[in-house]
Amino acid sequence: xxxxxxxxxxxxxxxxxxxxxxxxxxxxxxxxxxxxxxxxxxxxxxxxxxxxxxxxxxxxxxxxxxxxxxxxxxxxxxxxxxxxxxxxxxxxxxxxxxxxxxxxxxxxxxxxxxxxxxxxxxxxxxxxxxxxxxxxxxxxxxxxxxxxxxxxxxxxxxxxxxxxxxxxxxxxxxxxxxxxxxxxxxxxxxxxxxxxxxxxxxxxxxxxxxxxx
Amino acid sequence: xxxxxxxxxxxxxxxxxxxxxxxxxxxxxxxxxxxxxxxxxxxxxxxxxxxxxxxxxxxxxxxxxxxxxxxxxxxxxxxxxxxxxxxxxxxxxxxxxxxxxxxxxxxxxxxxxxxxxxxxxxxxxxxxxxxxxxxxxxxxxxxxxxxxxxxxxxxxxxxxxxxxxxxxxxxxxxxxxxxxxxxxxxxxxxxxxxxxxxxxxxxxxxxxxxxxxxxxxxxxxxxxxxxxxxxxxxxxxxxxxxxxxxxxxxxxxxxxxxxxxxxxxxxxxxxxxxxxxxxxxxxxxxxxxxxxxxxxxxxxxxxxxxxxxxxxxxxxxxxxxxxxxxxxxxxxxxxxxxxxxxxxxxxxxxxxxxxxxxxxxxxxxxxxxxxxxxxxxxxxxxxxxxxxxxxxxxxxxxxxxxxxxxxxxxxxxxxx
Numbered sequence: 017x018x019x020x021x022x023x024x025x026x027x028x029x030x031x032x033x034x035x036x037x038x039x040x041x042x043x044x045x046x047x048x049x050x051x052x053x054x055x056x057x058x059x060x061x062x063x064x065x066x067x068x069x070x071x072x073x074x075x076x077x078x079x080x081x082x083x084x085x086x087x088x089x090x091x092x093x094x095x096x097x098x099x100x101x102x103x104x105x106x107x108x109x110x111x112x113x114x115x116x117x118x119x120x121x122x123x124x125x126x127x128x129x130x131x132x133x134x135x136x137x138x139x140x141x142x143x144x145x146x147x148x149x150x151x152x153x154x155x156x157x158x159x160x161x162x163x164x165x166x167x168x169x170x171x172x173x174x175x176x177x178x179x180x181x182x183x184x185x186x187x188x189x190x191x192x193x194x195x196x197x198x199x200x201x202x203x204x205x206x207x208x209x210x211x212x213x214x215x216x217x218x219x220x221x222x223x224x225x226x227x228x229x
Numbered sequence: 230x231x232x233x234x235x236x237x238x239x240x241x242x243x244x245x246x247x248x249x250x251x252x253x254x255x256x257x258x259x260x261x262x263x264x265x266x267x268x269x270x271x272x273x274x275x276x277x278x279x280x281x282x283x284x285x286x287x288x289x290x291x292x293x294x295x296x297x298x299x300x301x302x303x304x305x306x307x308x309x310x311x312x313x314x315x316x317x318x319x320x321x322x323x324x325x326x327x328x329x330x331x332x333x334x335x336x337x338x339x340x341x342x343x344x345x346x347x348x349x350x351x352x353x354x355x356x357x358x359x360x361x362x363x364x365x366x367x368x369x370x371x372x373x374x375x376x377x378x379x380x381x382x383x384x385x386x387x388x389x390x391x392x393x394x395x396x397x398x399x400x401x402x403x404x405x406x407x408x409x410x411x412x413x414x415x416x417x418x419x420x421x422x423x424x425x426x427x428x429x430x431x432x433x434x435x436x437x438x439x440x441x442x443x444x445x446x447x448x449x450x451x452x453x454x455x456x457x458x459x460x461x462x463x464x465x466x467x468x469x470x471x472x473x474x475x476x477x478x479x480x481x482x483x484x485x486x487x488x489x490x491x492x493x494x495x496x497x498x499x500x501x502x503x504x505x506x507x508x509x510x511x512x513x514x515x516x517x518x519x520x521x522x523x524x525x526x527x528x529x530x531x532x533x534x535x536x537x538x539x540x541x542x543x544x545x546x547x548x549x550x551x552x553x554x555x556x557x558x559x560x561x562x563x564x565x566x567x568x569x570x571x572x573x574x575x576x577x578x579x580x581x582x583x584x585x586x587x588x589x590x591x592x593x594x595x596x597x598x599x600x601x602x603x604x605x606x607x608x609x610x611x612x613x614x615x616x617x618x619x620x621x622x623x624x625x626x627x628x629x630x631x632x633x634x635x636x637x638x639x640x641x642x643x644x645x
Contacts, residue, residue, distance in 0.1 A: 020454030025470075025590060026598050028455065032467035033599070036476050 057158055058099045065091060079106055099162065142168070144185040156181075157221040159195050165202075167209045167217055175208040176217075196220040230323075232290045233281065235274055236492040236502065237262075239311070241298040245331050245369060247361045249394055249420050249432050251506070252298065260495055261303065266516050267311050270493055271318040273515040273523075278322050280521065281487045288323060289487075294351075295328040296492075305338035312346040325349060329390070331361065333369050335376040343385060350387040352377065352413075356404045357397035360432055377411065389415035393439060394432040401446040405457055414458030417443065419573060436572040443573065444580040451584070465553070465574070469581045472552035473592050474599075481540070481556040484533050489556065499523060501532060503559050510535070543571055549578045 057065050064082045079091040090109045098104070142151060145168065153169040155176070166186055167176035178194075179186035193201040197220060202213035209217060239262050241255035250256065262270065278291045293315060300308070315326060327349040343350060354377075355361055358370045380387055391397065391404050401417070408415040419439050420432065434442075447462050455463070471478060481489065492500045497516030504510040512532055513523030523529055536559060543558045544550040557574040590598075 021451055021588075022598075024451060024455035025585075025595075028463070028466050029470050029595060029598055031463075032470040033474065033476055036471070036478065 058162075060097045060099050079104075141166070141181050141186050145179075155218050155221045157196075157217075157224045159220075160197060161195050165189075165194060165217075167214065175211075176214060177207055178202075178204045178209050197223075230288055230290050231281070231285060231486065232292055233277065233488050234292045234294055234490040235270075236294045236296045236490060237270060238296055238298065238493060238495045239300055240303060241495055242302055243297055243299040243331070244302050244333055244363065245299065245361055246364050246366070247331075247392075249360060249392060256298065258495075261307070262311075262495060262497075264310060264314065266497060267314055268318065269516045270497065271315060273493075273499075273520040274324075275318055275322065276520045277488070277524075278319075278324070280524075285487065291319065291322060291324040293324065293326050295326070297329070299331050299333070300328050301330045301332075301334055301336070301339050305336065305342060308339070308342055309346075312342065312348070316346070327351060329353060331369070332373045332376045333363070334372075335379060340379075340383065340385070350380070350385065352387050352389045353392070354389060355391050355394075355397050356407045357400045359396045360392075360394065381411065387413055389413050390418050391415055392420055393417050393434070393442060394420040395434050395438075396432055398434050398438055398442045401442050402449045405446060405450060405453075405459070409453075409457040414460070416460040417446065417462070436576075439573050440576040440580075443577045447577065447581060448584065461557070461574075462577075465578055466581055468549060468553045469578055469585065470595060472549065473582070473585070473590075473595055475592075477551045478554060480544075480551060480554050481559060483536050490560075501536070501559070504532070504535075547571075547575055549575055553578060 057067060059065060063084075066080050066082050079096075081087055081089055081091055091106050093106050093108065095105045141164075142154065145151070147170065150170045151168060152172050152174075153176075155167045156164055158164050164181040166179040166181060168179060168186070169176045178189040180189055180194075181187075188207055189204045191204050191206065193203050196202055196216060200216055200220065202217045203210040204213075240258075240260065241252050242259045242261070243250070243252070243256040246253075246256060274291050274293065278289050282289045312326065315324075326346060328343075329351040330353065332352045332354065342348065352373070353361075354370070354373050356370075358368045361369050361373075363369055377387075389408055391408075393401070397404055404415070404417075420434065443462070446459070447466075450457060450459055450462060451466075455466070468478075479486065483489075490502050491512075492502050492505050493515060494500065494505075497514045499512040499515050500507075500510065501512070510528075510532065512529050513526055515523070539558055540555055544555040547553075553574065558571045585595075
């Protein structure tokens, strides 16, 4: 089809998904033709893994083992379950989103992603926030206490609000101190990450998501 | 935002005698809503608006659509008085006033009213002549065209409705070009059922003919870059795109989300648009009863059940349901129904999907185009077609493409 038809479809697509979860997912579009994000997790058998999303024209999510003799290798094809119970399947080295969509125990948002089978490894807890379209930055990691902590910024220059993920939803953290690693903690004041905690929070997220050399 | 449309028949009197008009038997009737009756109608609009906002917990927009008959045959001072009444009664609410006209006559005083009261104008014109004639059977297109030119010169924008029937079935491309040249969006409206007395027989088209015409219009429209705003094709294309991406959207559900379109007759009788003309399905009378009483009535409760039965019969099992909101089966009182699905809409949806797939726009290609769309939006500028092609090469977008090069760019809003 000629360019003007393609442009018409692009415009129609943008309008069609406006205000839907797909509209939100479009916001994590790459600034260039490739992009990545990654975060750490733990399987129910204790294996630590890193989920790495890569983007070219579409996205693909790989799962790489971070510890032991298999460090750095892709998780073999097969069915797995995260420590918090979320099932997923690896096929040909990548998250199998067709399986996720069909899984009757899967989360409803999966069904909404459809063609975005390669978009997210697990249903995106950010969609549980009141205005996900306004999110400008997110930092997250799995802490030693078994909780995923999120720092979410709504608008450039705004403070980062702190959340913990429970039942695939983000719940605001009460003011107080929370674990990062061994002796490190971050502090929440008035529901937001204190400025001096932000650096250590971000550093922990990077460190925990680092792939083996 | 949730919108509620009130199609208000201020008067059935009309200066035209379009052969297919469903109000054919009332076109000489000069009876009109009095100011006192308008007051009751507007109170119903206001009370329903406020009640729905409370119930849904979200803002509502009420749209008052002057319909007829021909509203512009009403005296200008009457129009002005009712417009003022509308503003007074609905003050503080989110509302719009729209007026559907054949534009055969456009007095200067009316032009001034359109501007003063911020009235959105819809023009009914089929572009292809032969059906929309005056009381002496003379064609009206040249007079309407002259008035469209006047509107253009005055910078007054308008939308259009073109009734789709035998006379323009094979000329929809010309209709498209006509409205595109004038910069007006238009709605293609298949011919309604109506009284047997009207001389519409030679203009009625079969469902198959309507489907073929709309499919051809879709192909032409898309090939032209979808520059013209065409309802419902733009909406149906969106439905198909969401379906291919697996993104469902809310469906038409009067019980859950309130009304979408209500019609008020000149005597105050209230109907759903697809039940107009059936006295036994009257919901109530907004001049004689308060809207809350109507909503609590057996007649209203029965109408909810009828709507739900209709949805169950024609939408459940339709592959497009949930992406299409299901409203098309409730939009007009079609009488010819296939066993499953609506006669025209579903078939055109099928065609749109087939067309996209045949051109290589499968789900994954569309996902790739989403990047282009969002990338262009974020950059705040239109990408050139070459850039779009590089970002989403046709038919080559598949899972498993290796990351090109060694550098990996992380967007500002990436998740660490």
